[in-house]
Amino acid sequence: MTTSTNAALVAERQRRMDIAVGTLLLVGVLLSLGLIAAGLLWTDERTGRLWLDYPLAGMNLFQFALATARQAWNGQIGPTWMVSAGLIVLMLTPFLRVVASMLYFLAVLKDAKYTAFTLFVLLVLTWSLFLRS
Amino acid sequence: MLGLHTPPISFEVLFPLSLVAGCIGAMSGMGGGMILIPTLTLLGVDIKQAIAISILSVIATSSGSASAYVRDHITNLKVGMFLEMFTIVGALMGARLTLAASPRPLFITFGVVLMGSWVALLVAGHASWQGDQPQDRFSRWLELEGSYFDRAQQQQIDYHGRRAYWGAPMMYGAGLIAGLLGIGAGAVKVLIHDLVMGLPPKVSTTTSNLIIGVTALAGTSVYLAAGLITPGLAAPVVLGVVVGAFLGTRLLVRLTNQSVRRLFLGVLLVLAVEMIFRGVRGV
Numbered sequence: 001m002t003t004s005t006n007a008a009l010v011a012e013r014q015r016r017m018d019i020a021v022g023t024l025l026l027v028g029v030l031l032s033l034g035l036i037a038a039g040l041l042w043t044d045e046r047t048g049r050l051w052l053d054y055p056l057a058g059m060n061l062f063q064f065a066l067a068t069a070r071q072a073w074n075g076q077i078g079p080t081w082m083v084s085a086g087l088i089v090l091m092l093t094p095f096l097r098v099v100a101s102m103l104y105f106l107a108v109l110k111d112a113k114y115t116a117f118t119l120f121v122l123l124v125l126t127w128s129l130f131l132r133s
Numbered sequence: 134m135l136g137l138h139t140p141p142i143s144f145e146v147l148f149p150l151s152l153v154a155g156c157i158g159a160m161s162g163m164g165g166g167m168i169l170i171p172t173l174t175l176l177g178v179d180i181k182q183a184i185a186i187s188i189l190s191v192i193a194t195s196s197g198s199a200s201a202y203v204r205d206h207i208t209n210l211k212v213g214m215f216l217e218m219f220t221i222v223g224a225l226m227g228a229r230l231t232l233a234a235s236p237r238p239l240f241i242t243f244g245v246v247l248m249g250s251w252v253a254l255l256v257a258g259h260a261s262w263q264g265d266q267p268q269d270r271f272s273r274w275l276e277l278e279g280s281y282f283d284r285a286q287q288q289q290i291d292y293h294g295r296r297a298y299w300g301a302p303m304m305y306g307a308g309l310i311a312g313l314l315g316i317g318a319g320a321v322k323v324l325i326h327d328l329v330m331g332l333p334p335k336v337s338t339t340t341s342n343l344i345i346g347v348t349a350l351a352g353t354s355v356y357l358a359a360g361l362i363t364p365g366l367a368a369p370v371v372l373g374v375v376v377g378a379f380l381g382t383r384l385l386v387r388l389t390n391q392s393v394r395r396l397f398l399g400v401l402l403v404l405a406v407e408m409i410f411r412g413v414r415g416v
Contacts, residue, residue: 018210
């Protein structure tokens with residue numbers, strides 16, 4: 001394969017990656033906003049007011065996500081569950097973007113330097129999401 | 134966890150206020166947090182909680198706009214990934230500092246940063262791009278280069294990023310400000326990309342947007358663990374800021390640059406003075 005064909009192949013992969021990352025971000029934000037809006041409207045329908053009052057008691061994101069998943073498993077889906085799920089999706093969106101970027105540098109570009117940089121970002125972010133108060 | 138009382142502010146108040154903050158933030162390019170945080174504190178929300186809610190909303194606005202920019206193939210992912218290593222560490226440190234600080238220095242710091250933004254907006258616009266310049270060895274090793282098709286100029290723009298050795302520590306500082314004050318600090322990041330690293334304005338703006346989301350997540354994680362993210366406040370604010378930012382970008386094309394500048398300069402100055410005054414008086 002010639003150098004120019006290689007370059008064109010990498011450029012095409014890069015273009016596809018840009019579209020994939022852009023779509024991931026867009027879907028994440030829209031899904032999270034949809035869940036939050038639905039939760040608020042559901043609250044309004046149940047209580048007659050658009051006000052939610054529940055604390056998150058200093059959980060980290062993974063504890064928060066686990067507690068929310070457990071509620072869904074037990075069939076406790078209500079307005080507060082919708083808002084919590086929306087907030088979790090919102091916070092997971094940039095995290096998943098970093099995961100996608102790492103896979104791209106590792107598997108598509110086979111770029112050891114940028115795989116290492118992205119891995120560092122991913123490790124620091126993961127550590128921060130496990131923080132306790 | 135910090136024992137905070139969340140004032141019961143109704144959706145009818147929070148949503149429009151956040152919408153206006155998001156709208157002005159998008160029109161000025163400064164982000165919604167600059168307006169949102171002072172406004173929330175005026176409604177009786179603790180400044181640390183206001184910062185926490187604001188940085189959460191930054192994730193939504195930056196991810197929303199980054200999604201469009203990335204698909205336009207202008208964002209430079211390598212520049213973004215390299216600089217994110219520094220901004221996230223800065224954001225974690227900044228958020229930790231906020232948790233440890235008392236409210237008064239936070240009010241004063243916020244006011245001073247607002248005042249700095251006011252001066253920057255008054256004296257400068259985007260510095261004109263100097264064109265493609267020779268790269269230093271470190272930036273070449275980092276492969277900080279790229280090209281994109283500029284629709285306005287109808288031509289392919291090739292560029293090489295420079296001075297990454299200065300850009301990196303400065304981006305740590307930008308991340309620190311973002312985590313400390315709950316803002317995107319996009320203006321600071323764009324300035325570093327433009328003036329220090331020599332990136333074309335479109336690349337610096339779009340890449341900065343990508344970095345802001347991850348940086349904001351790092352800060353949010355600290356505030357979430359501290360119990361400062363309350364869904365009752367967060368839900369209407371996130372919705373309002375995102376809808377406001379969406380409207381702001383559409384409104385921008387209908388308004389003249391001068392009217393936007395004048396409006397934002399006035400709002401920024403009033404809020405800056407008010408925040409410094411409250412910090413000094415200890416309110």
